[in-house]
Amino acid sequence: MKDFISVSPLKVLEKSSRKGLGRGNLAVLIARAGVGKTACLIRIAFDKLFRQEKLVHVSLEEGPEKVTSYYNVTHSDLVRALNFKDEHDEYRMLIDRNRMILAYLNQSFEIERLRANLKNLAENINFSPDAIIVDGLDFEKAGRTIFEGLKQIAEEFKAEIWLSALSHRHITDVNERGIPYPCQQLDDLFSLILQLQPEQSEIVLRLLKDHDNPTVHDVSVTLDPNTFLTLETV
Numbered sequence: 001m002k003d004f005i006s007v008s009p010l011k012v013l014e015k016s017s018r019k020g021l022g023r024g025n026l027a028v029l030i031a032r033a034g035v036g037k038t039a040c041l042i043r044i045a046f047d048k049l050f051r052q053e054k055l056v057h058v059s060l061e062e063g064p065e066k067v068t069s070y071y072n073v074t075h076s077d078l079v080r081a082l083n084f085k086d087e088h089d090e091y092r093m094l095i096d097r098n099r100m101i102l103a104y105l106n107q108s109f110e111i112e113r114l115r116a117n118l119k120n121l122a123e124n125i126n127f128s129p130d131a132i133i134v135d136g137l138d139f140e141k142a143g144r145t146i147f148e149g150l151k152q153i154a155e156e157f158k159a160e161i162w163l164s165a166l167s168h169r170h171i172t173d174v175n176e177r178g179i180p181y182p183c184q185q186l187d188d189l190f191s192l193i194l195q196l197q198p199e200q201s202e203i204v205l206r207l208l209k210d211h212d213n214p215t216v217h218d219v220s221v222t223l224d225p226n227t228f229l230t231l232e233t234v
Helices: 009-015 037-050 064-082 088-098 111-125 144-156
Strands: 026-032 055-059 099-103 131-135 160-167 192-199 202-210 220-223
Touching: 009 037, 009 202, 009 220, 026 037, 026 144, 037 055, 037 064, 037 088, 037 131, 037 160, 055 064, 055 111, 064 088, 064 099, 088 099, 099 111, 111 144, 131 144, 144 160
Parallel strands: 026 160, 026 192, 055 099, 055 131, 131 160
Antiparallel strands: 192 202, 202 220
């Protein structure tokens, strides 16, 4: 568990002003198609789970079985990469106990529906997430109201919310604060903005926005493109 946390992608936040996202806040991971947004988000999810936090994974593109498969494959990859042995079953039980999956397919995602589902989890099985992963939300079509609603949910349920955003090579829009498309008009709603960028045989995870810190000076970590674990110590 400690071995994973020491090489988690969230090591990048040890260089940030608050060392993390924090409850009630939103974060977004920006990357082009195929770079590994979902893979990186699931490593972030594992970081939360291995810290014994409760997590809700919200999928807008894949059903629960496919998402569960992603977690199982990732767990197996981590077992091999980090040489987990005796505690293998303990980790799997920890994941199963502390993770819930909500799938909203065929454009069925709505803020009020998510709010109702989170209330049901809290009231019926006493499951209140510390962190929520939202994977597959189309930033081009969603509209600002959706993100304002997610911010309200983060505050209402005292959880941090992590999203992924798809960028495109041919769209180079960047605002005056250095935030690229598709988040250049939404950056005020996000406390942390990170970007995944492939560079030669590595992937760089770079912090673009760090809470209310006016300047972010080259805060990044390098990730292995196969495991999405850090290749450096912070």
